[in-house]
Amino acid sequence: MSRVEVRKTHKLYIGGAFPRSESGRTYEAVDAKGRFLANMAKASRKDGRDAVLAARKAFGGWSTRTPYNRGQILYRIAEVMEGRRDQLTTQLREAEGLSPKRTEAVVDAAVDRVVWYAGWADKYAQVLGNANPVSGPFFNLSSPEPTGVVAIVAPQGGGAGPRAADGQGPLLGLVSTVLPAITTGNTVVVVASEAHPIPAVTLAEIMATSDLPSGVVNLLTGSSAEIAPWLATHSDVNGLDLTGVDDPELARTLESDGAENLKRVRRPSDEDWLREPTLSRLEQWVETKTVWHPIGV
Amino acid sequence: MASATQSLRRTLEGLPGVDAVGVEARAAGLGTRSIKTTSKQWAIDLAISMVDLTTLEGADTPGKVRALSSKALRPDPTDSTCPPVAAVCVYPDMVSTVREVVGDRLHVAAVATAFPSGRAALDVKLADTQDAVEAGADEVDMVIDRGAFLRGDYTRVHDEIVAVKEACGDAHLKVILETGELQTYDNVRRASWLAMDAGADFIKTSTGKIQPAATLPVTLVMLEAVRDYRIATGRQVGVKPAGGIRTSKDAIKYLVTINETCGDDWLSPDWFRFGASSLLNDLLLQRQKMITGHYSGPDYVTLD
Numbered sequence: 001m002s003r004v005e006v007r008k009t010h011k012l013y014i015g016g017a018f019p020r021s022e023s024g025r026t027y028e029a030v031d032a033k034g035r036f037l038a039n040m041a042k043a044s045r046k047d048g049r050d051a052v053l054a055a056r057k058a059f060g061g062w063s064t065r066t067p068y069n070r071g072q073i074l075y076r077i078a079e080v081m082e083g084r085r086d087q088l089t090t091q092l093r094e095a096e097g098l099s100p101k102r103t104e105a106v107v108d109a110a111v112d113r114v115v116w117y118a119g120w121a122d123k124y125a126q127v128l129g130n131a132n133p134v135s136g137p138f139f140n141l142s143s144p145e146p147t148g149v150v151a152i153v154a155p156q157g158g159g160a161g162p163r164a165a166d167g168q169g170p171l172l173g174l175v176s177t178v179l180p181a182i183t184t185g186n187t188v189v190v191v192a193s194e195a196h197p198i199p200a201v202t203l204a205e206i207m208a209t210s211d212l213p214s215g216v217v218n219l220l221t222g223s224s225a226e227i228a229p230w231l232a233t234h235s236d237v238n239g240l241d242l243t244g245v246d247d248p249e250l251a252r253t254l255e256s257d258g259a260e261n262l263k264r265v266r267r268p269s270d271e272d273w274l275r276e277p278t279l280s281r282l283e284q285w286v287e288t289k290t291v292w293h294p295i296g297v
Numbered sequence: 298m299a300s301a302t303q304s305l306r307r308t309l310e311g312l313p314g315v316d317a318v319g320v321e322a323r324a325a326g327l328g329t330r331s332i333k334t335t336s337k338q339w340a341i342d343l344a345i346s347m348v349d350l351t352t353l354e355g356a357d358t359p360g361k362v363r364a365l366s367s368k369a370l371r372p373d374p375t376d377s378t379c380p381p382v383a384a385v386c387v388y389p390d391m392v393s394t395v396r397e398v399v400g401d402r403l404h405v406a407a408v409a410t411a412f413p414s415g416r417a418a419l420d421v422k423l424a425d426t427q428d429a430v431e432a433g434a435d436e437v438d439m440v441i442d443r444g445a446f447l448r449g450d451y452t453r454v455h456d457e458i459v460a461v462k463e464a465c466g467d468a469h470l471k472v473i474l475e476t477g478e479l480q481t482y483d484n485v486r487r488a489s490w491l492a493m494d495a496g497a498d499f500i501k502t503s504t505g506k507i508q509p510a511a512t513l514p515v516t517l518v519m520l521e522a523v524r525d526y527r528i529a530t531g532r533q534v535g536v537k538p539a540g541g542i543r544t545s546k547d548a549i550k551y552l553v554t555i556n557e558t559c560g561d562d563w564l565s566p567d568w569f570r571f572g573a574s575s576l577l578n579d580l581l582l583q584r585q586k587m588i589t590g591h592y593s594g595p596d597y598v599t600l601d
Contacts (some may be wrong), residue, residue, distance in 0.1 A: 049592055236594025260591075291400070 010040050010197070012047055012221060013204035015054030016214020022046045026224065029197055030099025046229040048189065051218035052236055055187040056217030057210045060187060063185035064147045071121030074183060077210040078114040082122050084206060085111070088171060088199055095196035096157065096167035103167065108123045110172045117179040117276065124184060124282050132290070139293040141279055144286035146185035147264055148238030151231035152177050153198070155244040155273070162235050168197040168273040169244070174203060176273050177243050180281035182216055186239065187279035189218045193244070198219040204211045231255040239264040239285050241269075302452045307395065309451055309491060315482035315518055315541035323557075324513040327557055328550045337549070342380055342546040342574070342585050344576075345372060346461065347566045349406055349535035349537065351386040351574050353413075353505065362391045364397035365601055366583040373581050373598075376588070383566040384436060388412070389425060394434035406436035406471070410461060413504035419457060426464040436469045437461070440504060441488065443478045451491055471499035471537055477507040485515055489522035499535040505572060510540025513550060520558040533562065538573025541551045548576060 010029075011018040023044035029037045062070070080089065085107055093103045125144055132140040154177050157169020170193040181188045192200035204219045220227060224244065230253040231237055240258045245251040245268045258265045266284050301498050324452075332340055344473035350369045352362065373379035385395045387503045402528035411417035417425075422439070429437055439461050445453040462470050465588060473493040476485050492500050500519055503510040516538045523534045548571060555563045563569050578598040585593040 046317060052592070052594075174325060228590065232592035234594070 008038065010038055010042050010201045010221070011219070012043055012051075013201070013208065013219040014047065014051045014215075015057070015218065017203070018208075019047075021222070022050070022081040025064070025222075029095075029195070031094045036203065037094060039297050040196060040201075040221045043191075043227055045227060046270045047220055047222075048230045049234070051189040051220060052151075052231070054215035055189050056236055058137065058213055059146075059149060059187045062182070062187055062213055062216045064118050065185070066187075067122035070183065070185065073211050074114060074118035074121055074179065077207060078111050078118060079204075080206045080210045080275065081114060083198060086149035087098050088202060091198045091202060092167065092196075093197060094169055095170055098167040104142055106167055106172050107276070110175050111170075113172065113273075114179055115173050117183045119280075120282060124279065124286075125295060126284060127288045128283055129288075132253060134292075137295045139295060140290065142288050142290045142292070144283075145289045146183065146286055147235060147285045148186060148226045150181045150188045150239035150241060150285055151190055151234070151237045152227075152241040153244040154178070154190050154192050156170045156206065156224075156246055157196050169193050169201065170274045170297075171199040173244070173271075174200055175275060176271075177241055177281070180277075181239070181241070181285045182212075184286050186285050187216045187228065189220065189231060189237070190289045191220050191222070191231075191244075194222065194224055219282045221269075228254055232263070234278055235259060237261075237263060239266075241284075242268045244254060244268070259262045305451050305455060305491075305494075306449075307495075308558075312483075312490060315486055317482050320482060320517055321514045324554065327517075327554045328513060330550075330553045332409075332553065334548050338551050338584075338587050339393060340549050341545060341580055341587065343564065344545065344552060344571065345580050345584070346380040346383060347488075347570050348382040348383045348577050348580070349384045349386045349539070349572045350577060351505070351539070351572050353386070353388060354410060357388065357391060359391070359394045361601070362387055362394045363398050364405075364599070366395045368577075368599055368601065369403055370399060372577060373584065375597075376584075377391060379581070379584065383570055386438065386572060388435075389429035389432060389434070392429055392434045396433040399525040404436050404469075405434050407432070407434035408438045408440075408473075408493055408504075410439040410457075412440055412473075413436070413457060413506040415442050415475075416444070419460060421455070423460060424463045426461050429466050430464070430466055434468060436499075438471045438473055438501060440473045440475060441492065443475055445481070446484070446491075455491055455495045456486075458492055459498060460495045460566040462496040469498040470496065471501045471535075473501045473504055473539075474519075475504055475507060476502045476519075477509045482514070484520050485518045489519050491524065491536045492521070493526045493532075497534060499537050499570070501537040501539055501570075501572065503538075503540045503572075505540030508573055511514055511538035511542055511553060511572075515576045517554055517558060520555060520563070522564070524559045533568065535568040535570065537564070537570040537572055542571055542573050542577050544579050545576075548580065551572050 021041040025037045025042040027042045129143040134140040155169035155173025342400040383459035389407045408424040474488045582593045
């Protein structure tokens with residue numbers, strides 16, 4: 001007797017749970033040749049709102065963990081990714097239609113990127129912070145503090161953008177935008193690649209089983225053009241990463257919407273994610289707190 | 298005397314039983330109504346005007362109570378079209394502090410009669426009530442003696458309410474049934490009837506100190522009781538669910554339930570109140586969202 005195929009329902013990742021879209025909508029994810037792969041949940045603005053609520057709720061706990069502990073948890077994500085590399089490789093290859101060798105290189109780079117940021121978790125403060133010399137009997141210390149809730153439009157991959165063919169967007173681009181934000185203690189709402197969201201959902205499952213507290217990362221699949229404006233105008237979002245917005249007109253609107261409550265905005269960029277990263281993304285999502293402390297008291 | 302006791306018992310135990318499954322299904326059904334756009338705006342403003350803004354903590358300070366009273370007068374300082382809440386609800390010793398801030402513009406409610414357990418001698422409860430009224434409270438929230446009610450001593454509960462009502466003078470009396478401790482919907486219906494019969498101006502679900510506090514099915518049973526009581530006697534009694542109502546969505550479900558159960562005679566702050574603290578912030582956030590068209594956040598309402 002032939003076995004009945006067990007088909008997977010891909011869902012959103014909000015507050016540590018995997019709900020369907022509040023709207024009940026779905027859309028089809030297709031492979032590189034346009035063939036049907038799976039039905040994805042199509043997030044609505046209300047899913048975005050719920051995700052921001054979950055991220056805000058998680059912020060207090062995550063941002064006050066010791067940097068060392070955050071690093072340990074991020075490293076755990078890399079460990080679990082390593083354990084599921086076959087799944088990630090298969091999904092990425094189906095989505096982007098790359099050669100096996102090329103796909104493996106991208107998955108390797110994604111795992112290594114997580115390890116790279118995990119290592120920085122208890123070190124970035126030494127580099128981005130400072131003991132400032134002042135002309136008085138004070139210690140003057142600048143230290144980087146997390147910005148808050150960061151909304152990210154992850155790199156799209158697939159048919160869009162000049163780097164469409166390199167297959168980096170759906171996984172490597174995603175970890176390269178999400179990890180720097182959570183390393184410094186922010187919590188995020190990320191809109192995954194619209195065309196190739198399946199590796200992102202797998203990454204969400206990895207995060208759900210890596211001791212990452214619920215709500216630190218919330219992942220939405222669906223149309224970024226539909227959800228991003230609600231995140232850009234949301235008064236409880238403190239940072240906006242537009243890296244994956246391919247439409248310059250939309251990016252401009254989102255940036256000016258974000259100005260309403262003085263969000264920190266990172267403009268769209270077209271990066272080669274395989275290159276060694278810099279501290280720029282870590283620095284993007286921190287605020288500098290400066291304290292004066294009297295000497296000799 | 299014995300015959301009065303028996304007649305009270307006969308009335309209460311002769312009330313028809315509540316169909317528990319039916320009432321829960323009905324409440325769940327009413328909770329699915331979709332209220333949008335201008336209706337939602339109207340409902341949010343009505344819900345704000347029905348809030349009894351409450352702080353009943355051992356750690357209440359005059360400063361905190363003053364801040365809360367100012368918020369009650371002007372819930373959204375950035376928007377003058379936002380209505381004030383109905384009342385501020387505090388412990389008796391904080392009543393004068395509230396009065397200093399709100400003057401005659403709002404009602405001031407005080408919880409009395411050995412709140413929240415209600416376990417004290419009658420003269421202590423009466424003194425507590427008189428204190429609150431003398432300090433300027435025009436609404437008194439009393440708790441019933443659940444122990445007496447559950448052991449079937451309805452007369453004691455009845456006489457206590459009558460005595461407290463007398464001590465209240467002109468102040469409105471809200472009787473807290475503490476439905477979380479009454480075990481069954483039948484008991485909720487009996488206790489509602491008992492309280493109304495003894496002269497309550499309002500019946501209130503809970504103290505907020507016991508879980509479960511207010512639920513939609515319990516409130517539905519109480520709304521049916523006040524509706525039936527008015528049909529039977531011609532006297533209208535208000536309802537106040539308290540505790541556990543935190544979101545605008547919940548509040549709107551209650552408004553739908555009132556409208557469908559009692560009609561719009563009860564859709565007014567004079568006849569329906571929400572005992573709540575965090576609900577007001579969510580109502581304000583929803584109100585801001587309706588007006589500005591984008592989501593607001595907790596940075597834009599007060600922490601209290």
